[in-house]
Amino acid sequence: MGPKNAIEEQILWTEQGKMWPYPVNNEYKLGVEEExxxxxxxxxxxxxxxxxxxxxxxxxxxxxxxxxxxxxxxxxxxxxxxxxxxxxxxxxxxxxxxxxxxxxxxxxxxxxxx
Known part of the structure; x- marks a missing residue:
């Protein structure tokens, strides 16, 4: 079963890495460039x-x-x-x-x- 509403859908997308977690951080997942x-x-x-x-x-x-x-x-x-x-x-x-x-x-x- 998929998400029941838009909030659950956004939670799922955040867990899958499709959305940035809140609070939004512009340096999220920079990888090598973090150093x-x-x-x-x-x-x-x-x-x-x-x-x-x-x-x-x-x-x-x-x-x-x-x-x-x-x-x-x-x-x-x-x-x-x-x-x-x-x-x-x-x-x-x-x-x-x-x-x-x-x-x-x-x-x-x-x-x-x-």
Whole structure:
């Protein structure tokens, strides 16, 4: 036999994990993320220091924008955010950074002439 009324149905759903228990807690069943600090989700720039990326220029500006975008994503775990940062850091190897800086200089010269 199923529940007799809506209250019993909600009790059953809570026991099955389909509803949050009262009082509602936004951190209910976070899993691995319970051990992670809020600061780790927001301040991602210090994580970039382990990579040999330039501190100024277009690559640094791009990586800053990536950090800001990831910090505003509440649905990703910290480990997933760090994987994204690692992938971008691997892409921007020294050879690639040099090529980007050359293209940026050419663009700056062209903008100054116009």
């Amino acid at each position: 992670v600090s809020f600061m780790d989700h927001i301040f991602l720039e210090p994580y970039l220091s382990k990579h040999n990326l330039p501190k100024t220029g277009p690559v640094a500006h791009f990586m800053e924008l990536v950090c800001v975008g990831l910090s505003k994503n509440p649905f990703m775990t910290v480990s997933k955010k760090r994987e994204h940062l690692d992938a971008f850091a691997q892409y921007f190897n020294p050879k690639q950074v040099e090529k980007i800086n050359e293209l940026h200089e050419i663009e700056q010269i062209a903008a100054a002439k116009s």
